[in-house]
Amino acid sequence: MRPFTQVDVFTTTPYAGNPLAVVLDGEGLDTDEMLRFAAWTNLSETTFLLPPTSAAADYRVRIFTPDAELPFAGHPTLGTCHAWLEAGGRPHSEGVVVQECGAGLVTLRRTDDGLAFQAPPLTRSGPVEEELVQRIAAALGIARDGVLDAAWADNGPGWVAVLLPDAASVLALRPGLVPVDVGVVGPYPAGSPCDVEVRAFFPLRGSTVEDPVTGSLNAALGQWLIGTGRAPRSYVASQGTALGRAGRVHVSADDDGAVWVAGSVVTCVSGQVAL
Numbered sequence: 001m002r003p004f005t006q007v008d009v010f011t012t013t014p015y016a017g018n019p020l021a022v023v024l025d026g027e028g029l030d031t032d033e034m035l036r037f038a039a040w041t042n043l044s045e046t047t048f049l050l051p052p053t054s055a056a057a058d059y060r061v062r063i064f065t066p067d068a069e070l071p072f073a074g075h076p077t078l079g080t081c082h083a084w085l086e087a088g089g090r091p092h093s094e095g096v097v098v099q100e101c102g103a104g105l106v107t108l109r110r111t112d113d114g115l116a117f118q119a120p121p122l123t124r125s126g127p128v129e130e131e132l133v134q135r136i137a138a139a140l141g142i143a144r145d146g147v148l149d150a151a152w153a154d155n156g157p158g159w160v161a162v163l164l165p166d167a168a169s170v171l172a173l174r175p176g177l178v179p180v181d182v183g184v185v186g187p188y189p190a191g192s193p194c195d196v197e198v199r200a201f202f203p204l205r206g207s208t209v210e211d212p213v214t215g216s217l218n219a220a221l222g223q224w225l226i227g228t229g230r231a232p233r234s235y236v237a238s239q240g241t242a243l244g245r246a247g248r249v250h251v252s253a254d255d256d257g258a259v260w261v262a263g264s265v266v267t268c269v270s271g272q273v274a275l
Contacts, residue, residue, distance in 0.1 A: 026049055061100070119223055166186045
């Protein structure tokens with residue numbers, strides 16, 4: 001038996017965010033065993049805590065979807081850090097946690113808006129091929145001229161970021177089969193509680209799946225929107241509304257231009273698992 005917890009990320013209210021399963025002791029498990037358990041939980045991600053191999057890291061994490069291992073993902077980063085701290089983890093440096101994952105070292109810190117991770121560098125950015133933009137628009141069920149802009153925003157999962165005129169347009173989407181991982185964003189009117197609405201769609205086993213609240217996408221969107229002047233240096237994204245969730249993602253750029261993604265995490269389940 002191994003210690004286990006299930007947390008909800010990007011929310012202060014249990015069951016309103018994006019759930020994550022965390023096995024707090026993954027030592028001795030091989031990749032097939034981890035993948036089998038991740039498939040059994042059937043959550044978007046399951047993580048396994050391990051001792052770090054880098055002297056600079058506080059812990060190491062392996063991140064799995066039900067089908068594959070990911071080098072990095074946002075809500076598993078925040079959720080795993082929360083679980084590690086709650087289980088008694090002590091960082092090397094006060095107020096800063098360094099996570100080791102497949103993408104390298106990721107820095108986290110505590111903020112007034114919850115734990116925050118520094119957005120990793122984009123591995124691909126820039127304009128999207130027009131033919132792909134047309135296919136994405138068709139899959140989203142909108143006209144091509146309804147897409148104000150599109151850009152590669154790949155920090156691991158391979159996101160294509162799509163900007164729509166407003167949040168209402170984002171919430172109205174009823175997509176068919178998307179050709180790639182697509183993150184859609186649209187602004188709310190000035191003075192609204194949140195600044196933008198975000199939705200994340202990805203193809204899986206011949207259908208389109210919507211993720212409730214997506215840290216990696218919001219990190220990439222923040223780099224794109226703040227970098228192009230479409231968003232202020234600090235803003236709040238709403239995600240999950242179309243799924244009956246109430247995710248809140250706090251995105252900000254520091255004085256050095258680094259983008260940080262913050263959100264609250266709550267623990268929903270604690271116990272042990274047979275692994």
